[in-house]
Amino acid sequence: MADADPSDRSHLVEREAYIDDETWRTIVQSMPIPSVDLVVNCPEGILLGKRANEPAKGEWFVPGGRIQKGEPIQGAVHRIAEEELGIEVTIERSLGVYDHFYEASDVPESGGKQYIAHAYVVSAANCDVVSDDQHRDVQVFESPPKLLHPHIEAYLKDAGLR
Numbered sequence: 001m002a003d004a005d006p007s008d009r010s011h012l013v014e015r016e017a018y019i020d021d022e023t024w025r026t027i028v029q030s031m032p033i034p035s036v037d038l039v040v041n042c043p044e045g046i047l048l049g050k051r052a053n054e055p056a057k058g059e060w061f062v063p064g065g066r067i068q069k070g071e072p073i074q075g076a077v078h079r080i081a082e083e084e085l086g087i088e089v090t091i092e093r094s095l096g097v098y099d100h101f102y103e104a105s106d107v108p109e110s111g112g113k114q115y116i117a118h119a120y121v122v123s124a125a126n127c128d129v130v131s132d133d134q135h136r137d138v139q140v141f142e143s144p145p146k147l148l149h150p151h152i153e154a155y156l157k158d159a160g161l162r
Contacts, residue, residue, distance in 0.1 A: 024107065025107050025109075025110070028105055028106070028107040028110045028113055029107065029109070029110045029111075031114075032099075032114040032115060032116045033066050033113070033114065033115050033116070034066060034067045034115075034116050034118075035064055035065060035066045035067060035076075035115045035116065035117045035118070036064055036065065036067060036073060036076045036077050036080060036117065036118045036119070036120060037062045037063070037064035037098075037117045037118070037119045037120070037151075037155065038062055038063045038064060038077060038080065038081060038089065038119075038120055038122050039062055039095070039119065039120070039121045039122065039155050039156070039159050039161070040062070040063065040081070040085075040089065040122055040123070040124055040127070041092070041121065041122065041123040041124070042123075042124055042127035042140045043125070043127070044127065044140045044142060045140045045141045045142040045143065045144075046140065046141050046144050046156075046161065047062075047063070047085070047124070047127055047129065047138065047139070047140050047141075048060040048061060048062060048138070048139060048141060048144065048145075048148075048152075049061055049062075049063055049084075049131065049134070049135035049137065049138040049139075050135055050136045050137040050138075050139075051134065051135060051136070052133065052134055052135055052136045053106060053134060054102070054104040054105055054106050054113075055102035055103075055104045055105060055106075055113050056102065056104075056149050056151075057104070058136075059148070059149045059152075060144075060145055060148055060149070060152070061149060061151075061152055062119075062152060062155060063080060063081065063084045063085055063135075064080060064084075064117065065080045065083070065084065067118075073118050074091060074120075077089065077091055077120050077122060081122065081124070083132065084131070084132045084134060084135070085129040085130065085131065085132075085138070086129055086130030087124045087126060087127065087128075087129055088124065088125075089122035089123060089124045090122060090123050090124075091120055091121075091122050092120075092121045092122060092123055093120070093121050094118065094119070094120055094121075095119035095120065095121060095155060095158045095159060096118075096119065096158070097116060097117070097118055097119075098116075098117045098119055098151065098154065098155075099114070099115075099116065099117075100114065100115040100116075100117050100151050101113075101114050102114070102115075117151075119155050119158075121159050127140050144156055144161065144162075
């Protein structure tokens with residue numbers, strides 16, 4: 001079966017992306033969260049955002065977010081680039097699937113958080129981004145900072161950027 005065309009969203013039903021607090025607590029306490037992470041290649045370098053929330057609060061990180069019900073994975077890549085950065089991206093390749101475990105969480109009583117992250121290398125012709133409230137700062141680095149979160153180090157290594 002072929003992947004859905006990520007630019008064709010006509011097959012998606014209208015859905016409410018918001019998850020109420022009680023449901024979110026149950027999800028975080030009970031199961032891993034399916035997500036996508038984007039290694040964004042800009043003409044000037046690699047785009048990273050300084051996280052404003054847990055997990056990895058205060059760390060330079062790649063943009064990413066959870067996959068919504070009914071949303072193709074590649075569709076989530078494009079949506080997250082638009083929502084978190086205000087840019088359009090081209091998917092260059094998949095880096096694969098990663099298990100991410102965090103001790104910290106936005107749900108303190110959860111004992112941590114787990115993501116099943118689908119990582120993609122994407123490119124953007126224009127990286128004049130409009131950051132969302134998940135990042136305190138967004139910058140394009142000609143060469144990525146030396147000390148990054150281990151998950152980001154793994155992405156950069158697998159993408160051939162380290």
